[in-house]
Each structure stands twice: as structure tokens, then as C-alpha cells.
Amino acid sequence: MEWKGFTGNIINVNLTNNEINLSKQNFDDIKQFGGGLGINTKLAADLFEPNIDPLSPENHIIIGVGPLVGTITPGSSRSVGTSKFPATGAIAYSCGSMSFGFNLKLAGYDNIIISGKAEKPIYLLIWDDHIEICDAASIWGKNIIRTHDILSKKYNSCSTIAIGQAGENLVYHSLALIDRVSTFGRGGLGAVMGSKNLKAIVAKGTNSISIAHPKEFTKLFKRLFDRIKNYPHRESWHDLGMLRSLPVGMLFKTAGQNQKARQCSERVYLNQLKKRRIACPSCPMGDKDILKLEEGDSTELIHYATSIINPFLMFTDLDGLNYNHEAILAHDKCNQYGLDYMMVAALLDYCTKLFEKGILTKENSGIEWNTDITTLIHIIEIITYKTEFGELLSKSFDNLSELYEGTSEKLPNVKGLDVVFEPRLLHLGTMEFEQVVNPKGSHVASGGSPTYIGAGSSIEKFKSHFNRMGIPSFAFDNIFTPPVAEMVINVGRLTRYAEDWYTVLTSLGLCARAQINRFYGLESVTELYNAITGFNTTSDDLRKAAERTWNLLKLMNMKENFSRKDDKFPEDWFKPLKFGNKYFKLLDFFGETIITPDIANQLLDDYYDERGWDKITGNPIKAKINELELKSFI
């Protein structure tokens, strides 16, 4: 059949045998799961044997891009990576953007499946129909920025997914970067690539994407483009990027941390740090940052960041970090090595607390723990190269358990990943709650809804967003029935639909960030999908495909022995958080009700109930599995 939107092609690479072959997409699978995250999950379910070692040749890396990627649909540049992640042991996904997906599609492929292990360091080159396993001896040991620049120069401004020294050294909290900017693979995708001796994947595409109904697509595109063009806040997004949605300076001001508030202010960002904004292909908002930093008398550090808020957020964990140039330097170091900066900051904060209590000492750890820049840079080095105490910190939380001896204090985490959205500061919206139930553990962005940092606080606004996200109206009553009436919203129930909406966007290749996602609704993405692919898919079909994908992901992780016991609110969340000179408690989205362990448990019950899952095990029940035609995956 002739594919439109999709290319219909999958690249299969076995690094052990040096074999490359192409296979065709299965049309029924695409109809059942959609592209991107959906088809990645289906391919993973077919491939993965349960309980394999994530760093063994038996693990796979599946890269997938959705049908809208490669067209000019605004914000359609997402790539999805599926693998078994060493930091959590879950089979899960991670998303990134920039131009990799775009190039892969234009080269003629929807998916890459990488299996086995190369004998020596290699990189995978995909340039249209030329696919080759190349010797990476000359770039192994180099940081990500350098690696990208070498490959980009060699292959005419290609796109890269590359790892740094942390991935090469199999650090569990290593990740890859796409085009040296976009983080890809929190939870250890960098280490999985390293375990396969895979330094980078290079994509360069010069072909065309064919769409089924160009006139219809042009009409839909124009409607969308005009809305975005006339969006009154577009220019302030261009000015401020992610600082517009998360004004970090104000967060510090609320906590009485005036110096940090100044360091992260809009004024300082615009006048001292911002060099310019960059965007993924087709993105009308451009939230990636290039920062400039004066070092010493004349040297200028140019730093590429997924967003300016990433280095700024290091301040939240680290009291001893006072100046933005310190945060940017440390963030830059993490990016060069391919290390998860959030995890590093959380580990330093945690170890410093243990040091203050006398549990960690200079003698038993070799470090005088402090949350200042010197210690931060030191631990980035020792984790990356797994030297001294860094060997222990480079592993999963299970390996860190010996640190807990003698203390009741634990590093707040879900399934081995440190908390990204701190609900004691941000209140318990779906983004915060979703960290608890996500199969992978705490990470960014799978639970977006109108509860995202105060947006849409009136009931009417909520309903309007619910309609946009395709939440069926019969679910509204349940969503507006929380465990305690004053909470108004039941985030447990709403999270199920937030995940489904996220899955729709991610399966099509669309950005899930609020500033893009707000222009889309289930109906409009269905129209685009049909115009591009030529299918006659209904909105209900897309919603069902998303639900099927999420259930299949859960079933795979059920085989990895995950269950309700792992969907656990960190104990610390029920204790006040000292931030600046104030204490913050875990409150509901509207900040009216204290979330107790009983309420948290009820919200979990409600989440499973809304999903049609068993409340005791937290896993899909037979009726749901049959309804979604997933019986063959049990």
C-alpha cells in the first residue's frame, strides 16, 4: 500500500551481527495504536522479553516519529524513544524534539529498532536510503556538544542523538541530547546506548513527505496558523520562552529568597543571559535557549539549553548555589557529559543533608558535602567517570540504599527517579500526581491538564479545556467529585484523561507543552491526521488508540513486577517542605485542602477506577484487556 504521512518503513539494526534490514509497518497496528508513542509501544510489546538487564544486549532501543512529523504542522517535531531504563527498571518512553524526527521522516523512515551490542564504539548513519554502521573511535570519549559538531560538519548539518561520557560509562542517570539541545532519555537511555557501544545516531533526510489531501491540509494549516499568528502572547513567548509559563524568580520571591529571585528575574535573563532563542522545526514558539555567559575577563561560554528554566531550577534544590552563572556552568557541564542535571542536584542536596546529620562524613565518602558550586562540579565529575564516591551515586536508588542506614530521611522519588514537579510548591495538579502513577516514575510532562501551574482555575475554563482534550462528557461528574468536596477537582480521575491526551499528541508527533498543546483539540488533531494520512479515523478511534497504548505499556511493566506498591506518594510529601524562609504543605490544586495519606490513597483508587483497573494491584483487569483487544499480550 502507498503510505501518506507515515513512510511505512522501519529500520532494524542488529549491532551484534552488524545487520541492517528494512521492514514494513503493519497497517492494522497503525490503526490500533497510531504512530510515535503508540507504535513504539506495540513494537516493544512484540520484542521485549520480561526481566532482561537494561544494560545487556537483549535490551532494545526503539525510536519512533509520528505521522505529522515532517509536515509543516505547527509544533510537530517529536521523537519518542522506548527502551528498558536502568534507573527504574521500567520499559518506558522518553521524548525529545529538535530536527531528528524531521530528518528521519524525510530520509524515509518512521521507526528505528536497535538491538544487540557492537563490538567496538560505533555510530549509526541514516542518510536517505544509505544506512551504515560507522566506526566511532574518533568521537568516543568526546562530550555531546563536540560529538554533534563533528558529525554535523561531516554530514552537512545532519541531526544527531548523541551521548557523552556519562552514557559511555553506563551511568544510570545519563541521557542523550538531540542536536546538542533537547534532552532525550531521562532514566538512563544514555547508558543503554553506551551499553551497546552506540555513540550516536545520525539522521539526514532530503526526500519529501507525501500527504493524502493537500487542499484539506492547507485549509486546516491556514486556520491553525492564523490563530497562532494572532495569539496575543506569542511575542512574549518569543521574548521569555519557558520563563513565561514558569516565572522562577517569582517562586523564589514568594519564599523570601530575594537574591535568587533577582538572579532568575526576567530582567536579568533578557539583559545578561539570553543570546537568542531557537526553535524545533515547525515550532511557532521557540522555547529552546542559547545563553551567553561572560567568564573571567573575556571568555564567553555559549550554552544551549532545553530551556532557561532548567539551570534556574537547580537553585530550588541547592541552597549553596547563589548566582545564575554557577547554575548555568553546572547545567552546561551536565549537558556536555549527558548527565541528568535534576538528579545530580537532588543527590547533592540529599547527601549534604546526610552529611549535616553525620551519616555521611569526609572519611566515609571522601567529600566535605556542601551545596555550593565547587562540590556540585566535583560530583558531576565523579559521577560521570564513576570514581571515588561517584561509583555509588552513578547507580540506581536500590544501590544507594546503604546511604539510608541510620536515617529516616529518604530522597523523595518515585520508582527511582527524583521528583520533578514538587507538589508542596506547585500544589497537587495532574502533572504532580501523574509522577506517582507513570510506569517510568517521576518525569516531565505526561500529565498536562488545565491544572498545570494555575491555568484555567474556573470550573467553566476547566470544562472548556476538557472538551478540547476530548474528555468524554460522561466523565465530568466523576472528575468534579473529589474525595473532599472543597478540592473541587479529582486529580486522580482527571489524570487518566490527561495521560490519554498526552498519548494522542505524542503518537501523532505533536509537542505536548502547554504553549503548543493549547492550540490543539482532539477534534482538530483528528482532522489533521485524516488529511495527512488519508484515513477515516474518528476522534473516538484516536482516544481509544491512546488508551490501548497506555494499557499495553502498563501490561509490559506488570511483567516487570510493577504494581500499586510502586505507585507510591513519597513519604516526604506529607511533611512540610522548608523552602527559603517558609514551610509548604501538600495541598490540593486550589490550595484549600491538606492532602493526607488517606486522601492520597483515595486519589490513587479513583485513578485506577477511572482507568478500569484493579484497585488492589493497580493493574489492568481482564475485562479492560479484552475491551482493548490486548489479550495476546498477557
Next chain:
Amino acid sequence: MFNPSKANLEIENKYGLKPKIIFLDTCTNCGQCAQHCLYGALKIKQGAN
């Protein structure tokens, strides 16, 4: 059919430097690129061809 490699302009984007926009000989001055540039990087100059 979408194919950026057939575009009539190129961006030279060297590390750390301001990107440079190069119009190729195939450019017909139709102005479509400027109309669709939301960042203000491409603008139609009044009175220009």
C-alpha cells in the same frame, strides 16, 4: 509534498554565531516565506521587489 531541501533559501548556522540567511538563485521573491515567519526573521521590505 513537503521537502525543505528544495527550499529557495538556506540558513548558515555556525556554532555561537548569528545565523545567516542566504537567498538562492531559485528564489522568485514570492514573499511566502516572510508571510509565514512568525519570528520576524524574514520581513518584506516596502518598495522592494
